[in-house]
Amino acid sequence: MEPSLNKQSQVNVKKTRSTSRFLWSFMWMxxxxxxxxxxxxxxxxxxxxxxxxxxxxxxIQVFLQLYTFMHLDEKGNIMPIIFIVLGLFIGVISVVGIILM
Incomplete structure (x- = not known):
């Protein structure tokens, strides 16, 4: 049983990002x-x-970079967001600990 060559597989095509969004973000940075x-x-x-x-x-630059270049605005990116927040939390605890020493 060979797959039919006439059938085309349906591919979900992501909406392409316009380059102007990246250029505006880069300009602000x-x-x-x-x-x-x-x-x-x-x-x-x-x-x-x-x-x-x-x-x-x-x-502001950190948020622009995370939002634009790390694609955190797309759906399904909860794990990177969790790790970034966890890293920020550990960083803040570390800085406060060093200051209080």
Whole structure:
């Protein structure tokens, strides 16, 4: 019994991502990096203000990278999300432990 050659297998084709989404995300990351370099090179603010602006830009970049380039917005990606959250939890505990030593 040979499979019929006339039958075509149905393949679920994922909706292709437009490259503009990746380009916009990459552009925002480059702008946040340029902002950080600018704040360090030309200090207009106090150290504390500069620190919090750079930290905020870094957090935004992390979420952009995870969301866009790690495809965490797609269905069925619960395991990577669980491991990333677990890693963040262990990292925060480690940092707090080192600070309190």
């Amino acid at each position: 480059v702008l946040f990096t340029a902002l950080s370099f600018y704040l360090v090179a030309y200090p207009h603010f106090t150290f504390t203000t500069t620190f919090w602006i750079i930290l905020g830009a870094a957090v």
